[in-house]
Amino acid sequence: MLFLVLGLVIGVSTVVTLLSITDSMTRDIEQRLNRFGANIVMVPKTESLSLSYGGIDVGGVNYSVRELDQAKLADIRTIKDSKNLSVVAPKLLGPVTVNxxxxxxxxxxxxxxxxxxxxxxxxxxxxxxKEDEVMLGSQAAELLGFKAGDTLVLSGIPFKITAILNSTGSSEDDAVIADLGASQKILGKAGKISMVEISAFCQGCPISEMTLQIAEKFPDAKVTAMKQAVMSKMQSIDMFKSFSLGVSVIVVLIGSLLVFVTMMGSVNERTREIGIFRAIGFRRGHVMQIILLEAMLLGVIGGILGFVTGNGIAYGLMPIVIKDGAFAGIDSYLGIVSILMAVALSLLASLYPAFKASNMDPSEALRSL
Amino acid sequence: MTQIDHLIEVRGLKKTYQSGDTCIDAIRNMDFFIDDAEFITLMGRSGSGKSTLLSIMGALNHPTQGKVLVDSLDIYALTAEQRADFRSEYIGFIFQSFQLIPYLTVLENVKLPMAVTGTKKKLQDRMAREVIDRVGLTAKSLRLPDQLSGGEQERVAIARAIVNKPPLILADEPTGNLDSKTAGDIMMLLQSLNKDGHTVIVVTHNPDMEAYSDRTIRVQDGEYMA
Known part of the structure; x- marks a missing residue:
């Protein structure tokens, strides 16, 4: 019986470990991607020249082009998958003269x-x-000769420079970053925005569908999913998931075989006992019931132990698998599934041994007495 | 004229075992009867067929030919499941070498036959304690079989056999593993059960045990010797 429980524990814990690690990896990568920034960008549809921002073509800033209405931006929260929207960051871009x-x-x-x-x-x-405070990109601060605490005048309005941004290696380094409302006043584009950067949570988030949903709400906008990075990472996870699933299936098959062999051995060893049961009036059904009840009980024990062990291994392995990776936590649903799986496995593997035991001729069984 | 009702009637009984191409006749054309509340010793040498006969009378071993009627019931005309119910209701087995379940306590071993009779748990407990008391093991009811002496284990086996109050007790060499004094005590216990109305059939090859019985059936080479 110890081997039977051990077989179940090995099977269940392997499956739980693999699934927990995969889940933890997925969550970890998704969290990293969420921290990575926008994964959807919305810009006005335009045929005119554009300025480049962060490698993304944004609508014409210097020229008379269509821009998006800030007031309509609230509609983005009405899309079907709005629960997956994390950050919606509108911005207005335009040229100003400083010194x-x-x-x-x-x-x-x-x-x-x-x-x-x-x-x-x-x-x-x-x-x-505040609205009268600005921040300068590192390059802009250097070229314009400003530091934090200085005052900058834009279109005749004084702004306090509260911070100088460290170099990011992108367009912000050359920019003056001000409050949106203030920028709209300076640029004379009240209620207008040039682009929107959107961050969507990726836990089961259908980025392509969300892109379409946003595009439907904003027919004048061009909505682009920056999904290449996400997709390549998710593909890696999917491959690992498939691999885990494959390994799990093999482990479950081996586990079933182990349970089957152990149960058969147990039935053979207990011929004498089964003979006694039959002699004192146990029906075939009773014998079958005893074997299957035992199998069920062992399945529950194996399932619980396997689940606990699997989570323990996953917890221990996670920092090794992903640097600074954290264990995603105990999934109670996986726990229930593990126990049910162990019970089902144990019962299935015990069906034939139970059938064999129940059909044992009592006189044959008693010959070993 | 009073008609005597036999508890067991064995008619034209034959049992042949097949071993490869060889057929071995364990029982050859036996006819006899056993009355209600008789104490029978079934004697014969090793391999004479007495244990086979006992298992056939106990509804455990299908005969090749013939009938066994218990209480006028042809037990081999019953289905396997009906025979299981019959064993539960009619027969108390005492096996060679006690055959207790090693991981169950004395009380649990004794309660075992009641597990399939639908007896309520409380009543099971009371009935088991009664028979344990009867065989003198009250103080040891929570012990495991390997914590008992041979004689005590035999008593547990007897308690298990009688807990369902079966009319027929079949004992296969119940004293085979015991010293003569303990064997005598066990036979006296069986005798007292017989006096309570149980029909007792004891397989033995020990002639000393004959003295406890009402009648002896001798088996030689599978044949009934009066």
Missing amino acids: GRTVLLMGVLFEEELALKTWWHKSDGIFPE
């Missing part, structure tokens, strides 16, 4: 932007919080 130099003004909602751009770090000061 005789033309600089890119980037109007943002700081709260949203900072939630999206978790890699933004300031070298000095604090991130802007």
Whole structure:
């Protein structure tokens, strides 16, 4: 019986370990991707020239082009998969002149932007919080000769520079980053936005479908999913999932065989006992019931032990599998499935031995007495 | 004229075992009867067929030919499941070498036959304790079989055999593994059960045991010797 439970524990714990690690890996990568920034970008449909921002073509900033209405942006929260929307960060881009130099003004909602751009770090000061506060990109600050605490005048309006952004290696380095409302006033584009960066949670999130849903709500916008990075990583996880599933199936098959062999051995060993049961009036059904009840009980024990062991192994292995990776936690649903699987496995593997035991001729069984 | 009702009637009984191409006649054309509340010793040498005869009378071993009527019931005309019910209701077996379930306590071993009779748990417990008391093992009811002496294990086997109050007790060499004093005690216990109305059939090759019985049936080379 110890071997039977051991077989079940090995089978269940292997499956639980693989599934837990896969799940933890998926969550970890998704969390990293969520931290990575936007995975959907919405820009106005345009046929005119455009400026480039972060490798993404954004609608014409210098020219008379269509822009998006900020007021309509709330509609984005009405799409079918809105629960997967994390950060919606609108921005207005435009040129401003500072100290005789033309600089890119980037109007943002700081709260949203900072939630999206978790890699933004300031070298000095604090991130802007008010409408009359701005932040400069590292390159812009250097070229314009500003530091945190200085005052910058844009279209005659003074702004306090509260922070200088560390170099990000992208367009922000050259920009003046101001509040969206203030930027709209400076650029004379009240209620307008140039683009929207959207971060969607990827836990079961259908990015392509969400892109279509957003495009439906904003017919004047071009919605692009930045899914290449996501897809390649998810494909790797999917491959690992398939591999885990394959290994699980093999382990379950081996486990079933082990349970079957152990049960057959147990029935053979217990010929004498079964003979006694039959002699004192146990029916075939009773004998079958005893064997299957035992199998069920052992299945429950094996399932619980296997689930606990599997989670323990997954917990121990996770930091080795992914650097700084965290165990996703105990999945009670997986626990129930594991126990049911162990019971089903144990019962299935015990069916024939139970049938054989119940059909044992009592006189044959008693000959061994 | 009073008609005597026999508890067991064995008619034209034959049992042949097949071993490869060889047929071995374990029982050859036996005819006899056993009355209600008789104490019978079934004697014969090893391999004479007495244990086979006992298992056939106990509805465990299908005869090749012939009939066994218990209480006028042709037990081999019953289905296997009906025979299981018959054994549960009619027969108490005492096996050679006690044959207790090693991982069950004395009380649990004794309660075992009641597991399939639908007797309520409380009543099972009471009935089991009664018979354990009867065989003198009250103080040891929670012990495991291997914590008991041979004689005590035999008593547990007897308690298990009588707990369902079967009319027929079949004992296969119940004293074979016991010293003569303990064997005598066991035979006296069986005798007292017989006095309570149980029909007792004891297979033995020990002539000393004959003294406890009402009648002896001798078996020689599978044949009934009066």
